[in-house]
Amino acid sequence: MAFLVKQMMGDKLKNMTGGGASEEAPGGGESAAASKGMSREEFDEYQKQQMEEKIERDKEFGLKKAERANLRVILRDKYRLPENADDEATVNMAGDDLDVPEDLLKMVDDDIQDEVKNESLFVNIQNMDVDAIKSKITNLDVEDMKSKAQTTMTGVKTTAEEKCSIM
Template identity: 40%
Template sequence: MERDAQFAQRKAERATVRSHFRDKYRLPKNETDDNQIQLVGGDVELPKELAKMIEHDNEEEEEKNSVIGQLSNIQNLDLDSLKDKASATLEDLKQSAEKCAVM
């Protein structure tokens, strides 16, 4: 009985990971996975290895979704020169605003 309980727990852990990725990538739900999770009690605690895998995947997705992450995907883009140009443009705007009689 103990072995069956451990086996059911492992199946539920794997089903939880699959459900996480289905939610993340907006895939259709699987009733078998839902049933396995409910069979264990619904609240499945993942092993450290699986939890780290999901956490690492979430961090990579957040990094890719950031503006800098998107810019780094563009080939032949020098971020340092882009930052220098942006700061130079900002300084020019400040100087022209100081000279403006209306402002």
């Protein structure tokens, strides 16, 4: 009966009184091995295996954490958001082991190329003088553009008439 009371109330009493000294030795070699039904050598091997598994889990967790941080860094760069030192530190700790989804890299590269094109067009427009712009506008072949627009509209209209019985 005392065992049940101690088992049920022991932790609660320890927490209320500040913990107190434990009756069993922590990680107590022979007693812990005997309680699990193992010999000392088996218990040591078991503890070693558990430590190796824990290290492997921690390594995988750190890698996943660094990959997520790397993704956040890339998205912050893409959308020009403020940088986060914690994410950059996590990425630096992981080194070259990070995998970034190919779709994301392709999307970011496409955006960068579009920005370069737009910037170059804008820079070209800024560098032109007003006379050069006027000469380009006056040299446009308006009649050619008008005929292309009319043929395109005619093609769209005939396609629409073929596919739609109301027209």
